[in-house]
Amino acid sequence: MSATTFGSGIRRREDPRLITGNASYTDDITLPGMLHAALLRSPYAHARINGIDTAQASEAPGVVAVYTGADTEGDIAPAPCAWLLPDSDLKIAEYHCVAKDTVRYVGDIVAVVVAESRYQAYDALDLIDVDYEPLDAVVEPKKAAADGTPQLHGEIEGNQAFHWTVTGGGDIGEAFSQAEVVVKETIVQQRLIPNAMEPRATLASYIPATGELTVWNTTQNPHIVRFLCSLVIGVPEDRLRVIAPEVGGGFGSKIAVYPADFITIFCSKKLGVPVKWVESRSENYQATTHGRDHVQEIELAATADGKITGLRATVWAGMGAYLSTAAPGIPTILHGLMLSGVYDIPAIHEDVYGLYTNTTPVEAYRGAGRPEATFMVERLVDLLAAKLGLDPVEVRRRNFIPKFDNGHDVVTGLTYDSGNYDGALNKLLGESNYEQLRAEQAEARKNGRYIGLGLSTYVEICGLGPSQVAGAIGFQGGLWESAIVRFHPSGKVHVMIGTSPHGQGEETTFAQIIAGELGVSPDDVKVIHGDTDNTPMGWGTYGSRTTAVGGAALALAARKIRDKAKVIAAHLLEAAVEDMDYDDGKFFVKGSPDSSKTIQDIALMANVAWNMPEGVEAGLEATTFYDPPNFVFPYGAHLAVVEVDPDSGNVDLKRYVAVDDCGPQINPVIVEGQVHGGIVQGIGQALWEEGVYDDDGQLLTGTMLDYALPRADRLPDIEVHSTVTPSPHHPLGVKGIGEAGTIASTAAVYNAVIDALAPLGVEAVNMPLTPERVWRSIQAAQGRN
Amino acid sequence: MFAPQFDYYRASSVAEAAALLEQHPDAKVLAGGHSLIPVLKLRLAAPSALIDIGRIDGMRGIREEAGQIVIGALTTHSELAASATLQSGATALSEAAGMIGDPAVRNRGTIGGNVAHADPASDLPAVLRCLGAEFAIAGSSGTRTVGAADFFEGLMTTAVEEHEILTAISIPSGSGGQGSAYAKFSHPASRYAVIGAAASVTVADGVCSAASVALGGLVPAPVRATAVEDALAGKALSADAIADAARCVGDSLADDEVLGDVYASAEYRSAVAHVWVSRALTAAAARCG
């Protein structure tokens, strides 16, 4: 590999268009004759629709059409759920894109207006009169499971979407009955609103004469959008082109294919002109999928010297009113299978109940299942340390899975690929000067100041994933990735990938992979993605999989090119193929590096092709469909330092140090950026963010005025370090890094706050750790003492 | 989001604005727009017309006259924050203005618009109550002046009648030995005040000879914390004296008036208000030169 390209922190190739305002996001695209759609959404969390009067709206200035559920009947199939969790009694409620007779969350779509301008479309929404008959609502997952609770879907008993279990290792009952120490906690993983800065949008253009449909969509996975649109709207895939232009972040919220997308397409098809729909931020809060929303009852069994002997949990996971595209897999597969964390735990059992509630559907949100698992395990380990009077470092060390570099089985059934968890922790302790921090903490306590240190040691499953496994766990698709590498005559390269990054920087890192494999400059490589007409099928960017799976596909395609190029080079140099050698873009006869052909020479010959070896086709391109043999398992150790003001309950995050291991880094600057962003999202969950519904299902944090996102002035510098443990099964040894920070940081910050408050007797506070919650926990603890 | 339709009239004088308000009974006054436009975009209001006073000459700027600092209603928060006159003569006001929203908001938002909207969570009302401001209000029948105690009548309600315009705000120039400060518990999302405490103290012969403390954020309209003021009278402003006095703040908060929301309950706000009162007093005391 070329040392100057692979592994170097070069500037991103995406940026020139983004920093000059020249990039086109979906809402930036305007087509001739385009109309605008606006959606009327239910203000009730649960209500029967007794009638809809659209007469006045239809007559309003600029209005071209108004459609209700009755108008879309037969033209838009219910929105599909694509993760059919096996062995879980999964019950999928029909998700009508436009509500038929009942609305089940604030934001459920009731009607659509198409008008000449957005202002006119919104004016007309105010003129639609809907006769609602309000019904009782239920918003908390555990309440939804209780007897006598309002039922969302008559045919689905007890609001239960599924009941999934994982059992592994020894007898869990015995582990607890024999335990010398047991620690327990109930954790609320609050509801989070992803808040990609770009709101969701769809532009659909249907040409009646040809039956061709083009859809621009803010999506993380354009090929899945095409596939599902063809099923739901009935436009065949050969006439359906989906384009994810510039996409402004997703964090899981742009995985699902939404009712709004199907409705916009329906409108274009019905009217024969382009139609665009763009959500407002408050609409995003109501209708774009949320994340987390678990109630977790957890307990850990251990010996008196701190060795973990069992972990048991029951989780109530709120799914929202309907099951979003990938939702059932999040609190189950991506959560329950990770409960061993970085520890050797001999017995694990978890029950997960997925429950329908009168709330916005829940989906993957950065980390998706794994932050919830890490938080559980890291909380329990800290509780165990507190109970035994040991430093949290010590309890972790006593339970870490020892260093391994080619496979380690955990009792949940996964095989971790490689890891050195103690190594990461040691590096963290050194970089943060942990011993000194503990001394400073002790000193501060003497002076009445409450400083806390919080650790989080994590491992995550990513690079989703082997297709056989995906099938076995009910995902309605393989999870392979594809890449086409095409050399043009002048030696410039086009790379077409099926996955679709949306801010992560793969236009740069993938060019670096090609540079590393084929010795061309990254500047000579154009990475094409996000257009189903120009790219091979692929599954998209989520689960930290684009580099881990798509990158592998690309590396293998490049190696195919190298093999073919070697044959051509041998022919041109009149040597035997087996005598050829390759280094950094040059092919030469072994021992004679001066007589060589560059990859550019070969590209020219392969494309003009007037002197090709016998039986070798013209062209220099290769296609690979890569199906990973296993997942990849990045890991790391994080430390947060906080100070709590006991008078107000305010938490001040003073320092944050991270050590992450994602294997070899293609571009360390981009890796560091992913870690920064991920950490801050996890800090957001710990300290500020919460989607709050009242008991009637009204979203009280309905705008950015109420939902607190992390801001620059509330954060310290984030210190990022790394270790490098290659994945044994990946062609480049790389793992994923997109979610690592989020998976680790919530627990680190939470543990730090509890550590700070330990002298006051506080053991638990619900997240987010707002000043009032912290203050109340102090008051309660002081009352007890 | 997209506001409903309204008509628009640009006034070039206070008299013209007052006349336009008479002609359009359902109209709203537009200055910087940072209170009004968000409300319009969310369709929480649908006035028939906006009367834009943003270009009226002479309603902008800060000047000193006859022991008063006179601030034109169109003066922006940025101008308040950067004003040397205020920084020395009414520190709490420039300090609070610098904490409103963010730089872009401060560049457009005006003091007049802010106080006329009188959002309970906004910063300036408490400061102006603390500093004993007077408000000049103009209507078609002339102008009148109202003191801060009478200006803020209740939740988002001021002494400015429907057909009137707030034109200027004056505050007494600071005297020797006086210092003022504003301390804010900022909402992490909206940046509005969960609790805002403004304090002005005068020290003579080493003891507090005058104190004014006002609270905003947690009450429908700013209130003076007279119990705190009384507790400070005649005391040397030590850390303990300030903390003890600040703890009297609850006596000035009527239980049924304290506002709560999903982020911070009324009970909590009442219980911790003393922390910010104490901070404001400490900073104000340190500024008594």
Add this chain to the structure above:
Amino acid sequence: MEFNSEYEFDAPPEAVFDSLTTPETVAGCLPGCESLEPLGDDRYEAAMTIGVAAIKGRFRGTVAMRDMQRPDSFTLQVDGKGSTGFARGEASIEIAPNGTGSTVAVQSSAKVGGPIARVGQRLLVGTAKMVADKFFACLRKQVEGKPDRS
């Protein structure tokens, strides 16, 4: 949303009760009330504008008086909607003698939805209190037959 308050009247409970249950008086005192048309059976169709300062919404809906126990108590049920959202609520109103006058205790709870719930929730209770205060101040003037004391 929950809202409780008490109001003192310098008039006997009967007079207060009668005033509070007379549609014309209520319509005249309720801030922003545009109309209150009887539907029979102590139900009325109402149209009103509610709001504070710049935030204002026009609502229409029904008002019903239930469990009338003259002069002690009655229940008010309100169901209204407008472009800024909807509100459904119930208020129990108890009138107790207090010396020569009476005390009116209002205990109400409401379900509020739509845009006002989403963005205005921090102002809802304050607004309700302001509307109620104005209403009772006006009513007091009418019942006591003399200028508002406050």
Add this chain to the structure above:
Amino acid sequence: MTIPVSITVNGRRYDREVEPRLLLVHFIRDVIGLTGTKVGCDTSQCGSCTVLLDGVSAKACTCLAVQADGASVTTIEGLADDSELHPLQESFWNKHGLQCGYCTPGMIMASHELLRCNSDPSAEEIRHGLEGNMCRCTGYQNIVRSVRDAAETMQGGTS
């Protein structure tokens, strides 16, 4: 009702008839077609729509086009001098100050304001200066670095 306005954007004057309710950001994006300025929220919180209005930063979603009549607006498209990037653009590129890029135009314009008011800001001052602009990708760390780097470049120092 429509109102005639004359607004100069990036040095070019646009005379248009607009509805009074039209926001400046929609004037910029939809009327004259400069889509670099983004809309990220509806409550003046996110800062994606930040532009320079008569030289100082403003949130174009909280300003009516009629209020900007006669004003001069600079958007992200007008920041670069012909083909040469503005030092802030260079620094955001060099220091990896962006990921998805959606907040970036507003972030760069807000940074422009920050450096106008304080040409040599500390990291903490930068964090405060960007309090009105939200980014969900970067955790702000590299944005702070970018602004610091631009400050040094613009002062003629070395980064």
